[in-house]
Structure formats: C-alpha cells, structure tokens
Amino acid sequence: MQIYANPARFLKLARPLTAWLGWSGAALIALALAGGLLLAPEDYLQGDSVRIMYVHVPAAWLGMGGWTGIAIASLMQLVWRHPLAGIAARAVAVPGLLFTAICLVTGSLWGRPTWGTYWEWDGRMTSMLVLLFLYIGYIALSDADRERGGDGRVTAIFGLIGAINIPIIKYSVEWWNTLHQGQSIGVTGSSIDSSMLWPLLLSTIGFSLLFGAIVLMRMRAALALAKIEARMRRMAA
C-alpha cells in the first residue's frame, strides 16, 4: 500500500479506474435489477416483496463494508501514517451513510408486507440504526476537525471504536431473538435458489464496483482541493 502513498502515483491508477468501476458497476446494476424485477420468480412465502432483497442486501453489505473500510484506513493512518488513508476514510463516509440509509428504508418497506410492521426494535435493525448514527457522527467530527485544521487523529480513533458495531450487526441474528432471518449466503454455499441468487450476486457486485468509483471520485476531489489549498498558502507566504 505504501506504493500509493505518493498522490501522483495514486492518481495515475485512480483516473482510469474511476471510469472503469463506474460504468461496469452501472451496467451490472441495470442488468441485475431488470433480472430481479422481471425474470426472478416470486418467493413461495414472501411473494413479490422478495424482489426488495436485490437492493436491500447490497446496501446492507456496503453500509457494513464501508465502515470496515473506514476502520482499516483509520488504522493505517494512526499506525503507519499513510498519507492517503485519512482521505480514503473520509471519502467512504458519505456513500457509506447513504447505503446504510438505503438498507434501513428498503428493509422497512420489505417489513410492512412481510412482517406486518415497518419497524421492530430487534438486534439487527437497531444495530444497523446505530451504524447510521455512527456515520453521521463521523462526518460531523471529520468536518469539525478539518475546519479547526486538525490532523484527523480524533476522527480516526472514532472510526476504529465504531468498528465494534460491525460484528454486533453480523451476529445480532444469532445472539438475540429477532424477526430478521439468519444468514442465507455463506462461504460454503447458499440456501437461496439459483433462479433468485444470480440477480442478487450481480447486484451486490455492481453496487460494490459503483461504490468503489464513488470513493475514488471523492478522493480525487479531496486531493485536488488539497493541492489548491497548498498553492494558496505558498502564494500568501
């Protein structure tokens, strides 16, 4: 990772990668959602509402994956002082917040026809709501730290502490009695029929690629603004 500590070297890779990730992600999402809406069969228990899974599951994965990325980048910032780690962590925060919100809203819209309620204070839903508030806190703290001209260490520590919530979300369905169903896809296989699995996998890959493109866009914007600020400081001196 230290190879990409040099922003010029990072940008040389990031520029073509942004377009590639963005367009391939968008194409896979279009294919997956068309498949999920029009081709995949309805579930024998859930009926048509199972189609919400094709946007809900990738959003949940990216909400949790986003914070895992923030924690890893924060660790790299604190331990190895990687110059791009803080920028990467901040770039993940807004898309991470968005996908956590998408997960909560789509889950709620799935819950009404399936469980008969939009919301239940069970372990999975509550811990996901906590993740949403962690993202909001992280963004507020990061903005305040930048305005004060801080080095981002406090934000990085918050990013690491917040990662405690990730295993809580994952294992909440095993630790507590919950309305939310347990894990359907594991390393060894899946309990979902292949006719419903392929749009889910395509959708998850597509949204993940687009998430990567969004993070790169936000990192490129932050690096360009840092370059302008440095130039202005040199001119003022």
Add this chain to the structure above:
Amino acid sequence: MNHWPFILGAYAFALLGTIGVTWSSWSAMRRAEAEAEAVRRER
C-alpha cells in the same frame, strides 16, 4: 396486500440515492480538478 407499491418505493429510493451521490461526487471531482489545473497553469 399488493406488494408492488413497496417494491417500487424501495427501488426508487435506492436508485435516486445512488444516482444522487454519484452525480454530486462526480461534479465535485470535476470542479476541484478543473480548479487545480487552472491554479497550476497560473504558475
């Protein structure tokens, strides 16, 4: 109960949110890189 209003609501929220954050990130990147390039040329 008709499930389709819930399905369409979920897809609309997900797609509008995704398009919105992609568009805002892309335009912020373009604007910042154009400004940085203009500053570089001024030297």
